[in-house]
Amino acid sequence: MMAIYGPLRLILDIAFFIMLIHIIMSWLISFQVLNLGQQFVAQIWYGLNRLLEPIYTPIRNFLPDTRPLDLAPLVAFIIIISLRDYILPTLLF
Numbered sequence: 001m002m003a004i005y006g007p008l009r010l011i012l013d014i015a016f017f018i019m020l021i022h023i024i025m026s027w028l029i030s031f032q033v034l035n036l037g038q039q040f041v042a043q044i045w046y047g048l049n050r051l052l053e054p055i056y057t058p059i060r061n062f063l064p065d066t067r068p069l070d071l072a073p074l075v076a077f078i079i080i081i082s083l084r085d086y087i088l089p090t091l092l093f
Contacts, residue, residue, distance in 0.1 A: 012084040
């Protein structure tokens with residue numbers, strides 16, 4: 001079972017940190033600490049958006065429309081934490 005658990009845990013850990021970076025970066029952009037006019041910041045931001053949008057889109061379709069507040073990253077973050085820390089160890093051990 002460790003042969004399955006290890007890679008799945010690694011994938012969920014990587015997804016966790018990528019989403020954490022995306023969430024923190026969105027706050028910094030909203031509070032104008034980071035500027036999308038800078039090429040490096042814009043490249044990272046658009047790359048993270050392209051990477052995470054396939055995860056967020058089905059969640060946005062499921063959730064009610066809360067236009068100024070996007071709850072999809074929060075729900076995806078909670079799902080990844082639940083899978084990584086509770087569901088995966090319970091299923092495989």
